[in-house]
Amino acid sequence: MSKTNGEKRIRVALLGCGVVGSAVARMLIESADDLRSRIGAPVELVGIAVRRLAKDRTDLPVPADLFTTDAAELVTRADIVVEVIGGIEPARSLLLSAMKHGASVVTANKALLAEDGPTLYAAADAAGVDLYFEAAVAGAIPILRPMRESLAGDDVRKVLGIVNGTTNFVLDKMDTTGAGFEETVAQAQALGYAEADPTADVEGFDAAAKAALLASLAFHTRVTGADVFREGISDVTAADIAAAKAMDCVVKLLAICERTTGADGIEGVSVRVHPAMIPRTHPLASVRDAYNAVFVEARAAGQLMFYGRGAGGDPTASAVLGDLVAIARHQVAGGRGPGESAYADLPILDVGQSLTRYHLSLDVEDRPGVLAQVAQAFADTDVSIETVRQHIRTNAGTGAKRANLVIVTHTATEAALAATVDALSETDCVAEVVSVMRVEGA
Template identity: 65%
Template sequence: MSTVDGKTVRVALLGCGTVGTEVARLLTEQADELAARAGAPVELAGIAVRRPDKHPELPQHLLTNDAAALVESDVDVVVELIGGVDPVREWLLTALRKGKSVVTANKALLAEYSAELFEAADSSGADLYFEAAVAGAIPLLRPLRESLAGDRITKVMGIVNGTTNFILSAMDSTGAGYAETLDEASRLGYAEADPTADVDGYDAASKAAILASLAFHTRVTASDVHREGISNVSASDIAAAKALGRTVKLLSICERVEGEDGAESVSARVHPVMLPRTHPLANVGGAYNAVFVEADAAGSLMFYGQGAGGAPTASAVLGDLVAVARNRVLGGRGPRESAHAQLPVRPMGRTPTRYHVSLDVADKPGVLAQVAQVFAAHEVSIAAVRQRDRHDTASLVIVTHLAPDAALEATVEAIGKMDVVNEVVSVMRVEGEDS
């Protein structure tokens, strides 16, 4: 098979799990279609797997357990679907330094070492594409890198982990607790045998770092992202949210924050929030992903779809592969790293947030006034109060206006020490409402 310029784009595939198997299948079954889109044949030259004998469904002559040698061989593009940092990082750096373009879905690697990878790509003129690293099949990173390159993005907020969204959606619909819902998610295959990366927010934090870096032209790593998981979200938290017309979601939130002096910084955080049920993200159920983008000129944009799975993620990988193949055929180059803004990353304590605080208090006159004084002492303004009497105690729910997170945290700590407060039942941040 040949084209007018006689070029063939040779591809090395590293890793052949759920996503890799789909990529290999589609490269074979859709070879003619992909060649037409890329402008040249796209040929699978080798597949690196740990145990070649465990993959009888794949062309045996393409299999190898020596990924490093495959990267060094006569290939044009390296598609990496193994995950993790080492030794993958060195393989991809080697590929990029030798002028081989890289397509990867490796969010953990990108969240810590994207600057190093981009520098290697720049030194040789190779491309680095990674659409599949965030939100699976959803075209999200390319719009941030290219379509919105002429706009000023102010906020990126979304559901980027399907496991946690499935769990929280199920808790909302059934009223069940966290532990039993996690067990059900595991039984149905939505949660890994070790769900730590998902439920403790590590996966979402890596994705938040990538999103913030692209949206705000600033290098943000996973260690810059404030992270909280969902293991402390209770059935009573979900019920309290329902009573206020809200739902609970684990969100990755990246935004420009302007200080009192007018200087801008970047806030990047992952934590559970209460969202109004009228917000576009509130109705994203099950294992789906969705990201809400706010920009000065474009306004509000919503990206929604399947955030994981073999076929959806393979779709994003192949989209990147066609792009880099076309660049090699025509002599073009993809987007470079854009980190010119170099905005500082704002610590969580200085980030403005809103709190929903549920208290069990003594049922006697003056309690609300005493609690309100503590909020005032920490310069936190109260937006709404809801009170319900229960025999000799009362339930008090307070929603605040925007305030520095550290001030809100200190307020809750002080309230917990008050004689009239029996228990701080729950604390959760609120998003999607006017301050």
């Protein structure tokens, strides 16, 4: 902390001035008096690192001389560095430098934390500073601090969440309007919910990074983005949405983190991101538009749900400011917040050992014996069938009849289901395995 006229002040450096950075800067200036009262010392914004000084930022209540392109110098003269530039570099180098110079860090950078969180934790411990990142998962929703503080004495068994607003908007609109994937993505882009290149969202990369952070905190085990099994929503069709409706379900892109026992009897951590059908009675089924929600199951606390706006400038800035206030209070009163807790060091289970139910749609011949052949393929791979529905359709030109078989399984491993799909593909009566989707929450 610095002193001005004998008064201690918390010096804050801001890296990035995009949508989130601008909201953080505005809140720091406009809420200065309240922040001072809550912290016990005034907060001084000492600089904002940007890429281009020439950009018009007159809408921000920030003196022009606070903007700088020298981020490396800026982080050496702050008590708290707030990073909202994203990406791996230069963010990682800047944050390591900031901590080496004694600054605590607030970051919203889920990609960096998922890839190299242990390095940042180690640097924070070595420097005796705080590393907070509430804004890295689910925007304004307070989920990470409850996971590492409020539930620190409990045994978390499962975390199930909708953690990407873009994909939730797309799937929700496909469900409510019947529109196709590409049409709905275009609508999300027009409304500002999706980037011009939506790959990170629709292919599940963003959700996978967040799942890694949630699993690391929940299970006291280091989990990286590379440990997360990932499937996006680009292959979800209107037919999949209709099939879910027929089961009174909705399709959601879920982040699923479980502490479980694998098929080999070894307890470990399973982390996956993929689209799945969930019953409309499940709490996550009612999460609409671009909202996020995280459902937590703990041994003593039971079932908890955290819900709110998962993205956007103001919601994310709210999480950033919450972290900043917590760290600033530590600096005024002394002490630090919790660091990394990875003592459990559980193995990461291969996705093949994960257990769930499955919904399969098959294009088959309409003749006697087909159902028996299909059932045998399931029996041979030790996957039990729960329900079967058949729809007959007739080719208008030839009059030939074909059938669509819709099968829902009992719980099975991912590996067993994959073997079933391979067996079905080699069965002469099966023209195509049209779709396979997991069924969760039932």
